[in-house]
Amino acid sequence: MRYPFTPELLDALPEGLTKLYRSLEATLLDEICSRLKLAGELNEVTVQDIRALRSHGIDLKEIEKAIQRTANISQRDLKKLLDGAVERNQEYYKEVIDLAGLTAPETLVSATDIVAIMAQAQREVGNLTRSMGFLVDNGRTMLAPGRAYQWALDNAEMQVMSGAVSYNQAIKNAVKQLADSGIKIVDYESGHRDQIDVAARRAVMTGVSQLCSKYTEQSAEYLETPYFEVSAHIGARDTGVGWQNHKEWQGRVYSVRIGDKYPSIYEVCGLGYVDGLEGANCRHIRTAFVDGVMERTYTDEELAHIxxxxxxxxxxxxxxxxxxxxxxxxxxxxxxxxxxxxxxxxxxxxxxxxxxxxxxxxxxxxxxxxxxxxxxxxxxxxxxxx
Missing domain, CATH: 1.10.287 (Helix Hairpins)
Known part of the structure; x- marks a missing residue:
């Protein structure tokens, strides 16, 4: 049987949300940078001109509206996506349980567990618009979007006053810094910063992975099997040693027990480790496997030539x-x-x-x-x- 989520499908799932945040990024850049433009010969701009721009200000309401609109759409789309993940897993495991000659329960994973996983994913995505900004001054300063305009003018004024560069050059430098940064989000506990689309992607993948994991574990318990098949895909990571080399262990069956007929999923695949199965940037999933009833998706020969x-x-x-x-x-x-x-x-x-x-x-x-x-x-x- 094919997996409920092929690695290719899993990889494509977050694209809708990531595009949404890239679009927000472009909107905010346009909103801020378009107001830095001065008519006439840019090299001749005076400090008074810059101050006139500052007093004109920037419409923060437009920025806030764009952010709120993105936050609302992303919450709606994420719910739809996670509901789809539940439905797909439910359907797949119903077939597996039927194949094993058992009667499938109405729900494999409790509503409480599903709600908890979904709520966590919604919180993660909700936090994106609350902790975002531009990273400037060689990564030293994090600015809220509404502050970026004033920062660009402050820099321009200081440089024009010193006679170091023209307004044109000062704004070019500021615009490049804002564009190079794009919208970042910051984890205030660890201080780690990410591009907003990367953070959105991770939030989606974490929610879907947790749902898949919960269905896999509950189904294995129901089927009374200690075995799991791991998915496979073209171009799996082939670097590193042990379980870091995902190509070496993908597509085979493993056991949660030590010394079983199948190798240990923990020792060989590194399940539960950041660089192993279901760890960071891993597109593999495991599915419950009933020995003697199910057949592997790939043979060893096919895996050797994948x-x-x-x-x-x-x-x-x-x-x-x-x-x-x-x-x-x-x-x-x-x-x-x-x-x-x-x-x-x-x-x-x-x-x-x-x-x-x-x-x-x-x-x-x-x-x-x-x-x-x-x-x-x-x-x-x-x-x-x-």
């Missing part, structure tokens, strides 16, 4: 299937960063800079297409859209 045709030589460098997927992610990340710059430069009226960035985006898009085709990997352009 990456065939997906390693690639490109521009003088060899990439394994895993390295090829990492190269894709790296290009996608760079394009998203450049698109933030493009939005900010355009809003600030810095047309030369906007054109230069647009040319780089075109070149990278062409490289992305050529590389993905050479590695026979699907294009995931939705990861680069804003």
């Amino acid at each position: 990456d065939d045709g997906h390693d690639v030589d490109f521009e003088g460098k060899h990439y394994t299937a895993y390295e090829a997927t990492q190269k894709q992610r790296q290009i996608e990340h760079t394009v998203r960063k450049l698109k933030r710059e493009q939005t900010a430069y355009k809003a600030a009226g810095l047309s030369k800079e906007e054109q230069a960035v647009t040319a780089r985006i075109r070149r990278l898009n062409a490289e992305y297409k050529a590389f993905s085709e050479a590695a026979d990997l699907p294009l995931q352009r939705e990861r680069m859209r804003v």
Whole structure:
């Protein structure tokens, strides 16, 4: 049987929410940077002109409305997504239980457990808009979106007064810092900072993973099986030692017992560890497996050749299937960063800079297409859209 969530489906699930937050990021950059634009010869802007801009101010209501709108839509979409995860798991395990000749209970996971997991995911996503801002001054200062405009003008005024640079150059520097940062969110306990779309993605993946885990464990208990099948996908992580190397253990059956006919899922796959099965950035899931009733999704032979045709030589460098997927992610990340710059430069009226960035985006898009085709990997352009 196929898994309730293939790794590819699991990977695509958060894209709706991540795009929503990228869109908010673009809206806020446009709102702030468009107000930094001054008509006429920018090199001749005086301190009085900057002060006039400051007194004109920025409409914080528009910023607050954009943030609130995103928060409301994300909560609604997340609920729909998690409801879908519950339904999909329920359906899959009903089939497994029928296959084992048992009668499936009406609900495998208690409503209380489901509500608790969903509430935690909703809190995580809700916190995104409450702890976000721009990171400036070489990462030393975190600014709320409404403060970014004043910060850019403060910097410009100080530099123009000192005679160090023109207003044009000062604003270009400020705009680039805001675009390079994008919207960050901060974990106030640990001090860790993340891009807002990355944090949204993690919140979704955590909620879905916890639901899948709960269904897997409850179903295994109901089926009285100690065995789990681990999913497999092209381009699994093939670096590191022991369970860090996910390609080595994916697609096989494991036991929660030591010294069983199947290897230990804890010792071999590192279940419960940050770099193991279901850990950070892991797209594998486990599903309850009934020995003698179910068949594995992949044979050992198929697993040995799962990456065939997906390693690639490109521009003088060899990439394994895993390295090829990492190269894709790296290009996608760079394009998203450049698109933030493009939005900010355009809003600030810095047309030369906007054109230069647009040319780089075109070149990278062409490289992305050529590389993905050479590695026979699907294009995931939705990861680069804003």
